[in-house]
Amino acid sequence: MKAVVTGGAGFIGSHLCDHLIAHGHEVVALDDLSTGSRSNLDQLMDDPAFTLVTGSILDQGLVGDVVAECDTVFHLAAAVGVHTIVDHPLESLHTNLHGTENVVAAAAARGARFLIASTSEVYGKNDADGLTEEADRVLGSPLKSRWSYAAAKGLDELVGYVYARQSGLPCVITRFFNIVGPRQSGRYGMVVPRFVDQALAGEPITVYGDGDQRRCFGSVSDVVPAVVRLMDTPGAYGTAVNLGGAEEVTIRGLAERVIALTGSTSTIRHVSYADAYGEGYEDMRRRMPDTTRARDLIGYTPRHRLDDVIRAIVDARRSTPAGAPLATA
Ligand code: UDP
Secondary structure, eight states: OEEEEETTTSHHHHHHHHHHHHTTOEEEEEEOOSSSOGGGGGGGTTOTTEEEEEOOTTOHHHHHHHHHTOSEEEEOOOOOSHHHHHHSHHHHHHIIIIIHHHHHHHHHHHTOEEEEEEEGGGGBTOOOSSBOTTOOOBOOOTTSTTHHHHHHHHHHHHHHHHHHHHHOOOEEEEEEOSEEOTTOOSTTSOHHHHHHHHHHHTOOEEEETTSOOEEEOEEHHHHHHHHHHHHTOGGGTTEEEEEOOSOEEEHHHHHHHHHHHHTOOOOEEEEOHHHHHOTTOOOOSEEOBOOHHHHHHHOOOOOOOHHHHHHHHHHHHHTSOTTSOOOOO
């Protein structure tokens, strides 16, 4: 395949580029390097099958040109991370709405297969014991900035879904549940790289709220091959598929594990949501995927245990030269 990966310099995008190149495909990564980083792609720069195009998905002409050369589009570019969404709500909405419209329209015009990276955030505060793809969305007020990401991603899904229905666009929607691994940055909010960096620096680990909120972290190494297999699976077209892990932890439990696995002297410091994100912030107590659909479609089974993923992140952080910028989202 000749694939475009929007957001190819980001955390998941760069791992996807690695995987596609390793499997003999041609790849064009399109990234504006706002939260992504060229250093995530250093290992591919001399490969003749790989090209990095630096530019925005908001540039309709550029998106059209890049997609016109390809047969498959993985759309991962987005404004991501709770801090990004809360601190830059307008730019985030603009990127996540209009950017996606540009990419879907270009894929449809080209007749390319299309994958849109969505998120467990679309389920909002639904804390069911295993969220299936048909589960209700429980969102807070649109006046609370946190929910703008879920609102935009929900609309992105709808655009992909409607294109699939109306024009037969082969479109897969993947909903990522707290995916973690090397190269993810804590700069934009994500908890695991933040805790690892704090532990390695011997600083207090900042647990927001009471720490009893639960998440189920998935490994990027499980998710990337699944994304590629789903693109090859017509039964996945025109629907959404959850992708994530199977091991649920409390955020306090995560902090304790990171301290143990790094041998850190860090203590745990509780920080109120208001201090972390500003007044009126709402968190969800729990978010746990049901990945039965992915299993039925492609035999998806998460294989990487959270402790092993944390160890891999710690190793990657330790090998980052002092003073070098940490890899980004
Ligand atoms: N969190 C935390 N300390 C941090 C960053 C995040 O306790 O330094 C919490 C956050 O409030 C949430 C959980 O960790 O309850 C996961 O946060 P993240 O932003 O990684 O993902 P999401 O909120 O989208 O699940």
